[in-house]
Amino acid sequence: MNTVLNSKPILYLGIDGGGSKCKARVTDEHHQVLGTAVAGPANASNNFDLSLASITESAEMAMVDAGFKKTDLANVIAGIGLAGVNLPGAYKAMSEWQHPFARMFLTTDLHIACLGAHGGEQGAVIIAGTGSCGCLYTDNKTAIYGGHGFPYGDKGSxxxxxxxxxxxxxxxxxxxxxxxxxxxxxxxxxxxxxxxxxxxxxxxxxxxxxxxxxxxxxxxxxxxxxxxxxxxxxxxxxxxxxxxxxxxxxxxxxxxxxxxxxxxxxxxxxxxxxISAPLDQPDAGAIYFAESSLKAQQ
Amino acid sequence: MNTVLNSKPILYLGIDGGGSKCKARVTDEHHQVLGTAVAGPANASNNFDLSLASITESAEMAMVDAGFKKTDLANVIAGIGLAGVNLPGAYKAMSEWQHPFARMFLTTDLHIACLGAHGGEQGAVIIAGTGSCGCLYTDNKTAIYGGHGFPYGDKGSxxxxxxxxxxxxxxxxxxxxxxxxxxxxxxxxxxxxxxxxxxxxxxxxxxxxxxxxxxxxxxxxxxxxxxxxxxxxxxxxxxxxxxxxxxxxxxxxxxxxxxxxxxxxxxxxxxxxxISAPLDQPDAGAIYFAESSLKAQQ
CATH class of the missing domain: 3.30.420.40 (ATPase, nucleotide binding domain)
Structure with missing residues (x-):
């Protein structure tokens, strides 16, 4: 099931880590979904250790679902969108994680949700569920409103x-x-x-x-x-x-x-x-993010 | 320093146990203060074990301050006014405590604050500090407003x-x-x-x-x-x-x-x-409470 590019397999892992669950998908470089999995809560500022555990578990399960071994995570390009890493301390801690992937690109759950909703393109979204917040990504500007957390923020959630x-x-x-x-x-x-x-x-x-x-x-x-x-x-x-x-x-x-x-x-x-209907899921947005981050570095 | 009544020493312990500290006073039957002490938080619904520890510690320190031994707590009539025991589960748990006193009479921190403010007589108080609530004790009626806790209650606190x-x-x-x-x-x-x-x-x-x-x-x-x-x-x-x-x-x-x-x-x-000025402290109210509860049972 490996996809080979220039005789080197390119696999993407997309992680959508939220306050209640952590979703993972593994795709090839054509966005073909090879495996998926769901694990527990992954908000990096609520419980950092649990977040690491949920990311790892969902990633490993998605790899197994795709027909790979857990240790094959060492070959994947991971895009991780995570609740809580909008807070600078949690972002720093997560960036310093000795992760099991070939490469890890980290961003917020908001960013991957926005990328997913607009098929990898720029745009804006408001997320209203247990929490609430809005974000915008254009060439000129990145903006985040709300999403500060409970009980002082997340009005309308x-x-x-x-x-x-x-x-x-x-x-x-x-x-x-x-x-x-x-x-x-x-x-x-x-x-x-x-x-x-x-x-x-x-x-x-x-x-x-x-x-x-x-x-x-x-x-x-x-x-x-x-x-x-x-x-x-x-x-x-x-x-x-x-x-x-x-x-x-x-x-x-x-x-x-x-x-x-x-x-x-x-x-x-x-x-x-x-209001336009969303085109794809946040974990697909995490793949778009990994892909564009990798390209930007090449 | 023991007070003797019918050849039997009568000592009162008053406990005012709140969310941030626990105050204790030891008096004789004339409300003469023999010793006082302050220990840590004692809200029975926030942290039950800590509440027991703070009550015990403040009681023992007040006894030592009054010139008694800690083990002399076995002879005191204790009036305990405690934050959190307005909630039925915490009240039940605290009532079942194998306490070290001769007798223990348990009520809310509100009740002893009201008794203290009115010199042991009936009346009404509003307490506005970290939390907020109001209570009224008359012959016909007991009423408590607010005091539900953070973040859903305690408006104005x-x-x-x-x-x-x-x-x-x-x-x-x-x-x-x-x-x-x-x-x-x-x-x-x-x-x-x-x-x-x-x-x-x-x-x-x-x-x-x-x-x-x-x-x-x-x-x-x-x-x-x-x-x-x-x-x-x-x-x-x-x-x-x-x-x-x-x-x-x-x-x-x-x-x-x-x-x-x-x-x-x-x-x-x-x-x-x-609004009338308060006459005395809540831990004095706890002594009034112990005294009247003991009389009511005799």
Whole structure:
């Protein structure tokens, strides 16, 4: 299954490492997918060691899936797009990793998502899932908005919606704001109420908060005022971010992430028609990144 | 130094166990303070084992300070007011502790703060420090508002202010809200800027967020719009909580906690004249609690 170029096999590994899972694909130089795999969380700033383990595991499994040995990783050109390496400390630590690949090119999960969405070309994307952020890559400019993390950033994201919802139902429980449909929905999902519900959420992760987001969207669709206010506030922020990205005239703009489809109808009318469907996955973007980084060095 | 009643020495231990420290006092039955001590954090729901260790350490040190042996704890009537035991799981676990005292009476840190503030009598208090909450103890009613914890509760608290401030300067950094004085102040205090600042605050504790609160108050006093909006939003919530407490006609109402003095001027005009100065400390309230609980059982 090896692809040979000038009698030397060229294999690419694309890694899309996020906060909840790490996806890997192995391709030849024609972008033909030879093997894929998924491993655990890989956010480099949340848990660096776990990130290394997930990258390694997914890479090895993808190689085996492609019919190679794990040790053949020594021959691959790896493009690694990783959550958390937007923070300088995590980027430095990951760059210094004694990796098992022939070459490693490291960038953010945002960058590979953007490259994937636009088929390896430049453009802009907003990712709205557990977290939220926007990024733009053009000849003249690279820009990243948001993506700062939970609980201080990621407005409009699933985790942010869940946090807003929990804040609201606690205030409602004290009679300090109007009652809301969110109370019953969240109590049912957490299988707890009042202080037991709080106990369930002590130290909860962004993902756990994000699991409350569908309830907020559901309550907003049912006309609940508190839920509607949360969604409108979040969508208004995402629209403002989109407007900033579009100011720089990207060739294409896409919305990605598990929440984007449900969020788009709440976004501003001037933004919605400018959203293009994504063309490919972030792990394909990681391959594009490895390929262009290698070319740039040759 | 032992006090003897019916040829049996009666010693009281009062424990005020909070999220950052645990205060202990030993008194005789006339509330005469014989010894005091301070140990580490004691929030029972944040870290149960640490809470037990801090209670034990502060109790033993207060006994030694009073001229007794540590083992004399076996003779004391302990009143323990503890952060975190408002959550049912933590209350149950703490109640089942094989404690070293003759008797242990357990209640919340709120309850002993309220008893202390009103000299052992009933009333209402709002505590605004790292966290925020209000409570009321009258013959007819016990009520607790807020105090749910960070990041979903404790609006108007120091931790809440710090989180709002960080959220705001991240949005300002992206050009998505107006520039604010908070940016420079917080960057200076954290000795970091932009993404490095975010890295500093990854997984930050409520106390770390609370350390940003004085900067918000300072910026608001300098007329900064974003900081003023944060303080007004927080003070408005605290005023609404005060109004709910005052609805039940407590004999006295006090504001406690490290932030209360600075917050009071921002509170609603109808509330401010109804605030009475606190009479005594929470660890004195723990002694009142032990005393009345013992009497109720006799």
């Amino acid at each position: 699933g985790a942010w919606m869940g946090l807003q919802a929990l804040q609201t139902i606690l205030l409602a429980g004290d009679g300090l704001v109007e009652p809301t449909l969110l109370t019953e929905k969240i109590e049912r999902q957490l299988n707890a109420s009042g202080l037991s519900m709080v106990e369930t959420m002590v130290g909860a992760s962004p993902r756990q908060y994000g699991k409350l987001a569908p309830l907020v969207l559901e309550a907003a669709q049912q006309g609940d005022a508190a839920a509607t206010a949360i969604i409108k506030d979040g969508a208004s922020y995402i629209s403002a971010m989109a407007r900033k990205l579009l100011d720089d005239k990207p060739a294409r703009f896409s919305m990605l992430g598990g929440l984007s489809e449900k969020l788009i109808p709440w976004m501003d009318d001037d933004i919605i028609p400018q | 120091g931790a809440w202010m710090g989180l709002q401030a960080l959220q705001t300067i991240l949005l300002a950094g992206d050009g998505l809200v107006e520039p604010t004085l908070l940016t420079e102040k917080i960057e200076r205090q954290l000795n970091a800027s932009g993404l490095s600042m975010v890295e500093t605050m990854v997984g930050a504790s409520p106390r770390q967020y609370g350390k940003l609160a004085p900067l918000v108050l300072e910026a608001a006093q300098q007329g900064d719009a974003a900081a003023t909006a944060i303080i007004k939003d927080g003070a408005s919530y605290i005023s609404a909580m005060a109004r709910k407490l005052l609805d039940d006609k407590p004999a006295r109402f006090s504001m406690l906690g490290g932030l209360s003095e600075k917050l009071i001027p921002w509170m609603d005009d109808d509330i401010i004249p109804q």
